[in-house]
Amino acid sequence: MTSSPTLALPGGTIPMLGLGTWQSTGDEAVRAVSGALELGYRHLDTATGYGNEGQVGRALSLVDIDRDDVFLTTKLPPEHAGRERRTILESLAALGTDHVDLWLIHWPPGGKAAPEVWQELRRARDEGLTRSIGVSNYSIPQIDQLIEATGEAPAVNQIPYSPADHDPELLDAHRERGIAVEGYSPLKRTDLASEAITKAAAVHDATPAQVVLAWHLAHDVVVIPKTTHLARLEENLAALDLQLTAEEVAAIDALGW
Numbered sequence: 001m002t003s004s005p006t007l008a009l010p011g012g013t014i015p016m017l018g019l020g021t022w023q024s025t026g027d028e029a030v031r032a033v034s035g036a037l038e039l040g041y042r043h044l045d046t047a048t049g050y051g052n053e054g055q056v057g058r059a060l061s062l063v064d065i066d067r068d069d070v071f072l073t074t075k076l077p078p079e080h081a082g083r084e085r086r087t088i089l090e091s092l093a094a095l096g097t098d099h100v101d102l103w104l105i106h107w108p109p110g111g112k113a114a115p116e117v118w119q120e121l122r123r124a125r126d127e128g129l130t131r132s133i134g135v136s137n138y139s140i141p142q143i144d145q146l147i148e149a150t151g152e153a154p155a156v157n158q159i160p161y162s163p164a165d166h167d168p169e170l171l172d173a174h175r176e177r178g179i180a181v182e183g184y185s186p187l188k189r190t191d192l193a194s195e196a197i198t199k200a201a202a203v204h205d206a207t208p209a210q211v212v213l214a215w216h217l218a219h220d221v222v223v224i225p226k227t228t229h230l231a232r233l234e235e236n237l238a239a240l241d242l243q244l245t246a247e248e249v250a251a252i253d254a255l256g257w
């Protein structure tokens with residue numbers, strides 16, 4: 001199995017393929033996350049709002065893998081604006097670690113950019129509670145407000161991204177600002193029966209899900225598919241071994257037009 005390519009962030013490197021954990025709960029979440037780590041996943045995406053940081057922490061404690069070898073993301077619920085530090089300390093306690101690798105503002109608080117919240121994330125980073133900081137579900141104008149207010153761009157914007165969402169200008173706008181794009185709901189938002197996808201899958205003896213994830217990687221979009229099933233954990237990770245041709249990528253791009 002190829003190990004995941006990485007992107008450089010200000011506070012470290014992020015493996016481009018990670019495991020999503022929204023709606024993974026209870027023992028099933030513990031089994032999925034520890035199983036994923038044993039298969040070779042080194043990037044986990046959780047959030048205070050998912051209510052499963054404890055399960056993610058438990059999974060990490062069960063496997064014989066160094067904490068430093070795992071990239072851990074969690075997120076601040078927008079309604080926790082004003083109690084940011086307390087929230088990250090609770091996340092760290094649940095996860096059983098003294099820092100995360102990436103802390104995101106989950107949604108723009110009250111639908112606004114909220115530079116005062118961004119300032120608190122910068123403080124937490126300076127204190128060593130998180131290595132990198134970023135946002136999720138932010139528009140480019142909202143990101144520009146954060147940059148104007150503090151001089152610092154988020155390291156990452158985690159947004160819905162799939163072939164149906166493909167928007168080269170949006171990817172460029174992030175890149176111009178030095179922001180990595182992380183795509184969520186990559187499979188849910190995709191019609192896996194689309195011809196461009198099934199055709200590439202047949203040529204490469206791959207599954208449609210693998211083609212979609214390889215398409216994200218071809219666009220340098222970090223991708224975090226969620227599953228609790230061992231066979232799918234393996235299937236999704238094996239997307240790292242799939243290289244689409246430029247023509248196949250272009251055909252899948254066209255699904256977004």
Ligand SMILES: NC(=O)c1ccc[n+]([C@@H]2O[C@H](COP(=O)([O-])OP(=O)(O)OC[C@H]3O[C@@H](n4cnc5c(N)ncnc54)[C@H](OP(=O)(O)O)[C@@H]3O)[C@@H](O)[C@H]2O)c1
Nearest residue numbers: 020021022045136184185186187188209225226227228232
């Ligand atoms: N920042 C945000 O606001 C935000 C919002 C949504 C999601 N996220 C993050 O992004 C992660 C991924 O997004 P998501 O969970 O919404 O959607 P997703 O990963 O696109 O899709 C997950 C669904 O696809 C199924 N699945 C997984 N692998 C499959 C495969 N190989 N073939 C067919 N079906 C497969 C899963 O089922 P099984 O589990 O039954 O296998 C599950 O129903 C989340 O878990 C979360 O960490 C962030």
